[in-house]
Amino acid sequence: MIHITFPDGSVREYAKGITGFQLAESISPRLAAEVLAIGVNGVTLDLSRPIENDATIQLYKWDDPEGKHAYWHSSAHLMAEALQELYPGIKFGIGPAIENGFYYDVDPGEAVIKESDLPAIEAKMAALAASKELIVRKEISKQEALDFFKQKGDEYKVELISDLTDGTISFYSQGDFTDLCRGPHLQNTGEIKAIKLLSVAGAYWRGDEKRKQLTRIYGITFPKKKMLDEYLAFLEEAKKRDHRKVGKELELFTFSQAVGAGLPLWLPKGTILRNRLEDFLKRIQKRFGYQQVITPHIGQKELWVTSGHYAKYGKDSFQPIHTPQEGEEFLLKPMNCPHHCEIYKAFPHSYKDLPIRYAEFGTVYRYEQSGELHGLTRVRGFTQDDAHIFCRPDQLKDEFLKVMDIIFIIFNALDFKNFEAQISLRDPNDREKYIGSDENWEKAERAIVEACEEKGLKANVVLGEAAFYGPKLDFMVKDAIGRRWQLGTIQVDYNLPERFDLEYTGADNQKHRPVMIHRAPFGSMERFVAVLIEHTGGKFPLWLTPEQAVVLPISEKFNEYAHQVAQQLDLKDIRVSVDDRNEKIGRKIRDNELKRIPYLLIVGEKEMEAGVVAVRKQGEGDQGAKTVDAFAADINAEVEKMMKVF
């Protein structure tokens, strides 16, 4: 007999060799029907694996990542099996489960697999799943494994096996398909009910661009058809919110081939939005003791030679600008830090002056690879909501806490309710590659960890992800439909103060090196606006939106009154326009609703005579009549209320 400890701490006795599935059965048939994998002493295994010794176990269902992982991994195998039947001789690379579904990299030889072939593969998968093939695990020696795939002619698998250690290799088989795999897997293919293959793409073998490109097929599966339908609806929703599409529809920004790839042009409405965001952040920063500065878009090449960036990125950047003057070279600035360091250096500093916080909406230019460019989230010219804090080492934690406060205010104001953080620390095994003293690093790392704890912030600590010049804290938000985006960042820097020879005079009358903090709560204006669009679907909060209200005259007879109303509202700083097209009111309402304008003000005979407007609120319909002044007061009160919160 063996003792099995359950997650709730209870212990039960079972016969030696019991499988995970039998364990689940012993608890309830329903659990047995839902369980997908089992964790045995922290290792996820197949349900069919016998348990030989005392163990602490956890049964994984669909809602557990481990359960989904097994499910999708088996789905990848199912797809491979289908491919093998449809494309005899096809060779297989790797086929893992991913965050949403799975993929398999395959080499179909002469054949070409196109998006239009996917339904046929799906149908084959469904047929194979319906036959409920058992998935069987077999441990195998390295030699046998090599022989098997050599004979099959699957050179990719042979290569993978060559890198494995004998004794750790296992095969999984179902029907006529056998794959090299660590598992775990489902017990049989029949559990896979709803199947959708999503796309085909090229991917290099082992991610190496010098090696052969394989065909990668992405798919997703679910235990219930309804779940698949919901997922497909989610993809549709994501498409509708795509900031590139919404940005065009709402006339926020555009790109021009003539201007160049990755160089966004902000349209008037997008500019209003962006200016509102900038003003908002400036207001908060002022309260937190920041000073705005402005620096040029270029600087002498030497500046980045000094900072060390030229050596590291110079070759892959926009190249130096040459002037008529012999030997002069300027660079478009890829970051604002050196300029701010020079501002710091313009005066001598006492320890009493610190911290000094210089903020700038600084536009920078980075030559991103052409294939990386994507809407506003990855561009070649963008504006960072940048600031550099120069402080004493003992002020580091306090400054971190303050920056976090700013970030929380922003997230709160823009209704990002779900966020988490990642703390990137040094690789403890490779201290050589980091600049700065051990003492400072430890102090900084401790400051970050403690700051997160004090704020009750859920933070994921990752070792080895720190920049060579300092540890950092990155923020990830979840948007309204659950997607994760990386936004703000706070980074400690020991490198630049050193390289720029920054100093302050301490209480001991000695020169000391300040610590520098880089921080950008939005990340960049471009990226933030993109995320905000995808988060809100283009329905921006009232204080931010480029157009707060539009006046809709019922007929042309009321156009004059409509313009009077608009003028009156404009005097009260409300962003308003008039839709005086020769169209029926229903049409005007529809068009302006689609423009996501929060308030539609309908004016006809009744309103004109009474000197009022009929208010229609976005998504809520008719709100009744109000005087123009009352409406203006309400709007401004609503905005004011929101602004007060932060």
Added chain:
RNA sequence: GCUGUUGUAGCUCAGCGGUAGAGCACUUCCUUGGUAAGGAAGAGGUCAUGGGUUCAAGUCCCAUCAACAGCUCCA
């Protein structure tokens, strides 16, 4: 940067060797309306750019530029 796909009217797209098309948007006219699409007429395109093949090229081929997807990358 690599691989693949795509580029036709302001937008969304059809046409795929033989005189440039639709819907929406736009202009004009009719209509003057009451809470999510009123009607008619009209205007608008060197078919991304540059070469080539052909009697003939949006249509086939090559290059460049750009977009999209994936890979690789992101100070």
